[in-house]
Amino acid sequence: MTPQALVIAAILIPFAGAGLIALMRRNRNVRDAVTLVTALALAGVVYLILGDVLEGRAPATGAFEIAPGLELGLAVEPLGMLFACIAASLWIVNSIYSIGYMRGNNEPRQTIFYVCFAIAIASTIGVAFSANLLTLFLFYELLTLSTYPLVTHRADEEAVEGGRTYLILLLGTSTVLFLPAIIGTALIAGTLDFTPGGILAGKASGLTIALLLALFMFGIGKAALMPFHRWLPAAMVAPTPVSALLHAVAVVKAGVFAVMKVVVYIFGIDLLAASGESEWLVYVAAASLLTASVVALTKDNLKARLAYSTVSQLAYVVLAAALANSLAVVGGSMHIAMHAVGKITLFFCAGAIYTAAQKTEVSELSGLGRAMPFTFAAFFVAALSIVGLPPLGGVWSKWYLALGALDAKQFTMVAVLMVSSVLSLAYLLPIPFKAFFGKPADNPGPSAIKEAPLPCLIAIGLTAIACVVLFFFPTPVLELLERIDVR
Amino acid sequence: MISTHLPVLQVVLPLLGAVLCAMLHRGNWAWAVALVVSWTMPFIAGSLLLQVVADGPISYAIGGWSPPWGIEYRVDVVNAFVLVLVSSVGAVIMPYARLSVASEIAPERQAWFYAMYLLCLCGLLGITITDDAFNAFVFLEISSLSAYVLIALGRDRRALLAAYQYLILGTIGATFYVIGVGLLYTMTGTLNLVDIAGRIDAIETTRPILAALAFLTVGISLKLALFPLHVWLPNAYAYAPSVATAFLAATATKVAIYLLLRFFFSVFGVGFVFDTLPVTTIFLALSVAAMFGASIVAVFQDDVKRMLAYSSVAQIGYITLGIALANQTGLTGGIVHLFNHAIMKSALFLVLGAVFYRIGSVKIQELAGIGYRMPITMGAFVIAGLGIIGTPGTAGFISKWYLALGALEAGDWWIVFLLVGSSVISILYIGRVVEVVWFRPVGEAAKAASDPPNSMMIPALVLVAATVYFGIDADLTVGVAAQAAQTLLEGLK
Numbered sequence: 001m002t003p004q005a006l007v008i009a010a011i012l013i014p015f016a017g018a019g020l021i022a023l024m025r026r027n028r029n030v031r032d033a034v035t036l037v038t039a040l041a042l043a044g045v046v047y048l049i050l051g052d053v054l055e056g057r058a059p060a061t062g063a064f065e066i067a068p069g070l071e072l073g074l075a076v077e078p079l080g081m082l083f084a085c086i087a088a089s090l091w092i093v094n095s096i097y098s099i100g101y102m103r104g105n106n107e108p109r110q111t112i113f114y115v116c117f118a119i120a121i122a123s124t125i126g127v128a129f130s131a132n133l134l135t136l137f138l139f140y141e142l143l144t145l146s147t148y149p150l151v152t153h154r155a156d157e158e159a160v161e162g163g164r165t166y167l168i169l170l171l172g173t174s175t176v177l178f179l180p181a182i183i184g185t186a187l188i189a190g191t192l193d194f195t196p197g198g199i200l201a202g203k204a205s206g207l208t209i210a211l212l213l214a215l216f217m218f219g220i221g222k223a224a225l226m227p228f229h230r231w232l233p234a235a236m237v238a239p240t241p242v243s244a245l246l247h248a249v250a251v252v253k254a255g256v257f258a259v260m261k262v263v264v265y266i267f268g269i270d271l272l273a274a275s276g277e278s279e280w281l282v283y284v285a286a287a288s289l290l291t292a293s294v295v296a297l298t299k300d301n302l303k304a305r306l307a308y309s310t311v312s313q314l315a316y317v318v319l320a321a322a323l324a325n326s327l328a329v330v331g332g333s334m335h336i337a338m339h340a341v342g343k344i345t346l347f348f349c350a351g352a353i354y355t356a357a358q359k360t361e362v363s364e365l366s367g368l369g370r371a372m373p374f375t376f377a378a379f380f381v382a383a384l385s386i387v388g389l390p391p392l393g394g395v396w397s398k399w400y401l402a403l404g405a406l407d408a409k410q411f412t413m414v415a416v417l418m419v420s421s422v423l424s425l426a427y428l429l430p431i432p433f434k435a436f437f438g439k440p441a442d443n444p445g446p447s448a449i450k451e452a453p454l455p456c457l458i459a460i461g462l463t464a465i466a467c468v469v470l471f472f473f474p475t476p477v478l479e480l481l482e483r484i485d486v487r
Numbered sequence: 488m489i490s491t492h493l494p495v496l497q498v499v500l501p502l503l504g505a506v507l508c509a510m511l512h513r514g515n516w517a518w519a520v521a522l523v524v525s526w527t528m529p530f531i532a533g534s535l536l537l538q539v540v541a542d543g544p545i546s547y548a549i550g551g552w553s554p555p556w557g558i559e560y561r562v563d564v565v566n567a568f569v570l571v572l573v574s575s576v577g578a579v580i581m582p583y584a585r586l587s588v589a590s591e592i593a594p595e596r597q598a599w600f601y602a603m604y605l606l607c608l609c610g611l612l613g614i615t616i617t618d619d620a621f622n623a624f625v626f627l628e629i630s631s632l633s634a635y636v637l638i639a640l641g642r643d644r645r646a647l648l649a650a651y652q653y654l655i656l657g658t659i660g661a662t663f664y665v666i667g668v669g670l671l672y673t674m675t676g677t678l679n680l681v682d683i684a685g686r687i688d689a690i691e692t693t694r695p696i697l698a699a700l701a702f703l704t705v706g707i708s709l710k711l712a713l714f715p716l717h718v719w720l721p722n723a724y725a726y727a728p729s730v731a732t733a734f735l736a737a738t739a740t741k742v743a744i745y746l747l748l749r750f751f752f753s754v755f756g757v758g759f760v761f762d763t764l765p766v767t768t769i770f771l772a773l774s775v776a777a778m779f780g781a782s783i784v785a786v787f788q789d790d791v792k793r794m795l796a797y798s799s800v801a802q803i804g805y806i807t808l809g810i811a812l813a814n815q816t817g818l819t820g821g822i823v824h825l826f827n828h829a830i831m832k833s834a835l836f837l838v839l840g841a842v843f844y845r846i847g848s849v850k851i852q853e854l855a856g857i858g859y860r861m862p863i864t865m866g867a868f869v870i871a872g873l874g875i876i877g878t879p880g881t882a883g884f885i886s887k888w889y890l891a892l893g894a895l896e897a898g899d900w901w902i903v904f905l906l907v908g909s910s911v912i913s914i915l916y917i918g919r920v921v922e923v924v925w926f927r928p929v930g931e932a933a934k935a936a937s938d939p940p941n942s943m944m945i946p947a948l949v950l951v952a953a954t955v956y957f958g959i960d961a962d963l964t965v966g967v968a969a970q971a972a973q974t975l976l977e978g979l980k
Contacts, residue, residue, distance in 0.1 A: 067885055067961035068969070069892075138879040145878070155926045163926070167918060168911075175877075175910050180903045183891045 003052050003059030006045055007074050007129055010084065013042045014122035018115045025111040032099050035114050039092040042121070046088040053081045054480065060131060069186065072138065075131035075194070078483040079264070079333055083257045084128040086340050087250050091121050093459045094245040097348055100455030101241050104355040113153060113239070117246075119146040124250040127257065133182050133192040133266065136258060137174070140222070143254055144170045150242045151235050158237055165234035170221045173228050177219030181212055185266060188212075194261060196485035198268020209267065210277040216262050217281060217318065222255025225318055226288040229311045236303040240351025243303060248310055248343035253336050256317035260332060263321040269486050272324040273408075281322035286416045289315035293423035300361050302350045305427060306343065309386065312420065313339045319413065320401055326486045328404025333481050335397035338385065338470060342394055345382035345463040346428075349375050352452035352460060362431055367440030369432065371449040374457060376435045378464040383428035385467040388421050393470025396478075490534070494547040494560040497531045497570065498613045498626075500524050505605035514597030518585050521601040525581040525608070528574030532612075536567040540970070546618075554618070555679045561618035565753075565822075565971040569615045569745045572826050576737040576833055577608050583946040584730045586939070587840050591642050591728045600640055604734065606633035611742045620668045620678045623746065627664065627710070631657045634739060637731040638723050649722035656709055656719040663706030670699035671754075684754045684978065691759050700760070703750050711743035713807055714777030717800045724796035729840025732792065736799055737833035741825050744806055748822075751810065752975035761813045770811035771902070777804030778909035785916045791849045792839050794916055795832065798875060801909060802828045808902070809890050817893025818972035823964050824886030827957060831874040831883060834950035838868045841939040841947060846932050851920065856929030860936040863944060865924050867951045872917035874954040877910045881958035885965060 001009065017038030024031040052059055053076055060075035076084075098117070102110050123146055126139030144167070152163035186192055188208065189199040200209065221228045235247045263269060263278075272278040289312050296308035313335070320332025352375045353359055357368060369376040385392035398417060405413040451457060470477070489496075504524035508517040539545060539562050547560040562570070584604075592600055610630025614623050635657070639650035672678055674695050675686040690696055705716075712720040720740075724732045751760045760766050778801050785797035806828070809821020839849050841864050846853060858865040874881035887906060894902035938944060957964050 065962065066959060067965035070885070070888065070961070072959075134879070141879050145873070149925075152926050155928075160922055160926045164918070164922070168914065171876075171914050172911050175914070176904065176907045179907055180891065180900075183888065183895060183903060184900075187892060187895045 003049065003057060004061050006049050006052075007059050007061060007076060010042060010045045010049065010125050010129065011074070011122055013045060014038060014118045014125065018118035018122070021111065021114045021118060028110065031111060031114065035095050035098075035118065036092070038118060039088070039095045042125070043088040043092055046084050046125075049076055050081055050085055052076075053078060053483070056483075063131070070134060071132060071192070072135045073131035074129045074135065076129055077194070077485070078480045079257070079260060080128040080130070082333060082337060082477065082480055083253060084125055086253070086337050087121060087124045087128065090245055090249055090340065090344055090463070093462050094241055094344070096455045097244070097351070097459035098241040100453040100459070101239065101351050101355055104453045104456070105239075107153070107239060109153065112149060116146050116149045117242070120150070120246055120250060124254055127254045130194070132194060133185065133262075136261065137178065137182055140254060140258065141171070141174060143251060144174070147242070147246050147251055150246065151238045153239055153242070154237065162234040162237040166231045169228060169231035173219050173221030177215045178221075179219070181215035181219050184212055184215070194265035196265065198264075198266055198271050200266060201268055201271045206275050206277055209271070209275055210280070213267065213272075213277060213281065217259065217284075220255050220258045220262070222251055223259050223318055224252060224255060224311045224314050225284065226291060226311070229288070229292065232311055233304050233307045236307050240303070240347055240354060243307075244344045244347035244351065247307070248347050249340045252310055252314055253340060256314050256332070256336060259318055259321050260329065260336075263324065264329060264484065264486055269324040269326065269329065278322045278324050282319060282410060282413060285315045285319035285322055286413060288312070289319060289420050290416065290423070293420050293427065296427045297423065300363055302353070302360060302362050302365075302431070303347070305362060306346050306350060309424060309427065310343060312424070313343070313386065316397075316401060320404060323404045323408045323410060323413070325404055325407050327400055327407050329484060329486055330478070330481045331397050331400030331402075331404050333484070334400060334474075334477060337477055338393045338397045341463055341466045341470060342382045342385035342392075345378055345460060345467065346386070348456065348460045348463060349379040349382070352456045355456065356452040357449045362434075365431060365435045366438030367435065368449065369435030369437075370440075372435075372451050374451055375460060376432045378460045380429075380432040381464045381467055383432065386428060387424045391471045392467045393474065394467070395471060396474045492547075493531050493535055494545060494562055494616055495549060497528065497535070497574075497616055498609055500527060501605045501609035501612065505602045505609060508598055508602035508605060512598045514589065514594055514601075515585070517598035517601035518588070521584070521605055522581045524605060525574075525577045528608070528612070529571065529578045532567065532570035532574040535562050536564075536571050536967070538562075539564055539567045540967070555677050555682050558622050559618040559679055559681075560616050561681065562616060564967060564974050565748065566615045566745060568822070568826070568967050568971050569742060570612060572829055573608070573611050573615065573738045573742065576829060577734065579946045579949050580730060580734055580833065580837070583837055583840070583943050586943055587730050587844055588728065590844050592640055596640060600637065600728070603633040603636045603640075604731070606630075607637060607734070607739075611738050614742050615745055618680045620671060620680060620683065622678075624661065624665050624668060627661055630739065630742070631661060631710075634735055637735070638727040640731070641726040641728050643726045645722070646726035649726045653719040653723045656716075660706045660709030663702045663709070667699045667702035667706060670695045670702065674699070680749065680754055684756070687755065691755070700750075700755055700764075704747070704766075707743055707747045707750070711740045711747060712800055712803055714773050714780060714800060714804060717777070717781070717803075720800060721793050721796040724799065725790055725793040729836065729843055733833045733836035733840060736796075736836055737829035740799070740803055741829055744803070744810075744825055748810065748975055753978060756978050757813055757976055767811050767813060770807050774804040774808035774811060775905050777801055778808070778905065779912070782909055782912035782916070786912065786919065788916075789851050791851055791854070791920055792836070794920075795835050795839070798913065798916065799828075799832055801913070802832070802875070804909075805886065805890060805906070808906075809893065812890075812893045812897050812899075813976075814893055814897055815969070815972055815976060816889055816896050818975060819965065819969045820886050820889030820891075820893050822971050823889060823961070823968040826964055826968070827874070827882035827886045827954075830950050830953045830957070831871050831881075834871040834947055834954060835868065835875070837943070837947040837950065838864055838871065841943050842936075844939055844943065845936040848932060851923055853930060853932035854920070854924050855927035855933060856924070857933035857936055858925040859929055860933050861938050863938045864947070867947050868924070869921055870951050871954055872921065874958070876913045876917055879958070880955065882954050882961070882964075884958055885961045889965070
């Protein structure tokens, strides 16, 4: 296949998978096999494209004109490539996990669950490979819409309520802020194409740049920059595989990925660095980062704590974008990958605990480590990666981020990064410690509790190992990211 | 031979069809006549559009009496586009009509329904195609009177009141219109729109011309349901038979908007209406009031049909906003939204008609969980609803994009935020239905429901498919709308 065909195939495969899953609804084994095969096929195609990109090519399709001035198109560049690789690889792991989780919990309406999941992945790949802002926006909205039925999956009062918050905040920010920003950009720059060095240089005044930047940063609600973060905790009513892949990886990363794309290819980091119009964003991101960490400390519900941890970790990437230098861009982009692998593991563990022991609160976990040693060991490993300690992958992204902050002469930000690491240590590590060394809860004896179903454990193992592997072999990721043309 | 007479056939065929329906007196036979006529119309309109895009305006002298003595039919890109819209909606709805009408209207009245429908179609196409101000009034009355009857045929007895209310307000509107035309005639001595346009420049600042513009504007605004002259619309749409609602929502207000465009741009001229007079300010204010006021009211409606009726008032605000911007991009957005809103809203009303056909109600509390029983129907509702919200990938996004771009070009960046703000309210009212329909346990009323027969399902799906298609490949709609906007801004001279 030609590189162009591969890029289109990467988007069509999960869509086709969604259709097939719907057709195979009668036999759940065949249906779940279709999900797995689709995920494998997608990953295969994405790796083929990766090969092309590593050889220095940039596969792209031509532009398809919707109407004069409105174009859709796909183009692969290193940042999007990295994002697509993460999403595609983790979808395989997550599918294995989903099968165990959904069957283990006897969840209803599993077919629609897998269908929406596949559509959400297709949208994610679409976001990753967008050649211009309009295409990105199209898939961004499709991602919101396709994940809405997943959030409301349980269809009870709480789920519908959560879904409402989710939809209104995400569609609201994207409609009220993101869309005007795109229209304004189209008018000022005359194009929406992602272009190395940006498209706004020399065309917009300082105030316009600051205004557009604000519209973009708050409009991309999926990046969960405070105060538009409430949808993420609300989304936690979804089944855990959804929280794991979509609300720790695909959806939120689509947000910070869009932030990176906008900063690097629409504004251009030179323009931002020279004009100084992104300075305010540094502080907003830092505030969001610290506040979310503190809120996470106060949450007893495990998934809520992880959600606020995600809000905080997303702000790292926004901070990186705001620092606007190439080291920070590498750090931020790398954080997309490192955080993804770590956080999905944590959510997998949370789901495994729920499946095996029906427990959702941190305070109920005392002593559970003896019944589920594997799960909590994995939790421990992933937590250290999120904190950013060696020998785990998370250390690299924080390293580059700190270098970026120093490069931008933002010494306070280095301190903020340190403080936040300590905070994340404080809200994550007590969980495995209590589980292993705490006194078991009174009833029912932990003897009745066993590890979660095997597919869940396989998934947890794979991602936990990935956290370690990424520490020793970060070069492929770095090699890819060094190809980002920041001008 | 026939092709030279297409303009008159466009109007005469439905008129003859209406007479035939009335004489046949049997519901099914009348339906067959209406179906044949409705399916002929898009071909005529389509070939007219192709002709004018290729060769420029067509002038047709009725009865061979050349204008200004005889009535002239004049087709250019602007009205050819509206002809295509009206006739296509009619054609798509007709197959749907048989079962829906049979279930909602007493057998002895069904033939009358089709007769009135064809009369209404005749009137709407007539207003669009004629170049004679008084002839337009005649067609306006034909379409209005038949519309009153169509609404009054609704099963709910409140339909009678709604039709009566519409009759009173519609008559006031028509009277204002005819007073305006009378004033124009006194001052220019002609009823031919092209001729009026030619003579008006010299006298445009005179009091009678100003008065004529005022009367015409108010009269037509009543018919197009410009906020706050929309009070007849919600009840009329809510209680009319489903088919009538879908048809009128897509066509009647749109044709009135066309008439307003014609007078503002072609007859009076952009410079006079928008630069000399404060029309822009007034229309902007009213459009924004419609976009917010009507949308907010829509959120609180329990009758989903009524909710969509208020949504129509809001969406008409988008179109008049495009008119008020009066620049190429904004006007393109307004005209393309005229088309897009017509297909999206008729799709939604057809879906509701299908629900009514199955469970005999469209109250929101009776729709709990109906998505599981009518999955295709409610899937169609979701997609058409996304169109109303203006999600990318649907036709609604295209209109919003051009409207917003037009506002920015005019330097009114705050309008962009009002536009998107109003879309957020539409998320609320569409989302509210989606929640009830898909995420509540199946209610008592919905238990026995199922997707409607194909003759009803397919027309609705065709319109939903069009909503998506014209959101992904809008070269056709935007191209024609841009050409229409250009024609309008250049004026007739």
